[in-house]
Amino acid sequence: MDQEPAKRDMVAGLDKGLQVIEAFDQERSRLTIAEVAERTGLTRAAARRYLLTLTALGYMRHENKQFTLTPKILRLGQSYLHSARLPRIAQPLLYRLAYALGEAASVGVLDHDDLVCVAAVSAGQLISATLQPGTRVPAYCTANGRMLLASLPPEASDRFLARATPEPITSHTIVDRARLGEEIARARERGYAVVDQELELGLRTIAVPVRNFRGDVVAAMNISVHAARMSVEQMVERCLPALIQYQVELNALL
Known part of the structure; x- marks a missing residue:
């Protein structure tokens, strides 16, 4: 595991600037200076400077005392998708699988306690x-997320459960x-995870782990179906063999 860099080697301004960007999300797409300061722990004066700097660089738009992100911010995510090996290798396999x-x-990866999708193919189905x-x-x-949590060392999985505060996103979400x-x-024992409408009503998913050449789990790959078209039992019977087939192929490439 990489060692944490010494504090003297850190660029505090960059850290705070990224915190300002991360203050914006789906529920809070428009924020004032005071709201950004509250969400980041910065002073209002510091939040103002970072917001004005990001606006001057084209990453923010300022209107009626509120700031919003601009499409230019997508360049940051595209840099990962275009340069990282996993999305480039996984995308064509996902196309064939879907x-x-x-x-x-x-295909998704863990980022702290979240699951981030790095490659996807819909195959003409508007699922989610x-x-x-x-x-x-x-x-x-999520099936990908739960499979990745199952692939963590037991102590890391226990730490996740100790700090987790599951919310009832749907009536099916497991919160206990x-x-x-x-x-x-169960996912660790079976080698695959199934989630039935816990993230969205009507969305069923099944996932398997993706390993690199050292055998380390680096991602998870899933198939998503609409609940009205396929039961959980049918999904396991029909989708799991194909998932395992492409899992073996993707593992060999990583």
């Missing part, structure tokens, strides 16, 4: 708005920590 089954497929590169959702209620721990353990 169209072989006629369902949506995606979360199945596209760059989307970020809670790991505990003990039961969530059982589901993570």
Whole structure:
């Protein structure tokens, strides 16, 4: 594991500037200086300077005392998608997998306690708005996320469960920590995870881990189906063999 850099080697201004960018999300797309200061812990004066700097650089827009992100911010995410090896290798395999089954497929990675989609193919099926590169959702209620949590060392998985505060996103979402721990353990034992409408009503997913040449789990790959078209049992029977086939192929390339 990489060592933490010494504090003297850190650029505090860059850290704070990124915190300002991360203060904006789907629920808070327009923020005032005071709101950014509150969300980042910066003083209002410091928040103002960072917001004005980002505006001058083209990453922010300022109107009626509120700031919003501009499309230029997408360059930061595109830099990862265009340069990282995993999305480039996974995308063509996902295309073949999705169209072989006629369902949506995606690959995701853990970022702290969230699942971030890095590659996806819909195969003509409009399943969910979360199945596209760059989307970020809670790991505990997604098949890819739960598979990745199951692939963590036991102590890391226990730490996640200790700090997790699951919310009832749908009526199916598992919010009890003990039961969530059982589901993570079940995914670890079976080698695949199934999530039934815990993130979105009507969305069922099944996922397997993706390993690199050293055998380390670096991502998870899933198939998503609409609940009205396929039961959980049918999804396991039909989708899991194909997932395993492409899992082996993707593992060999990493």
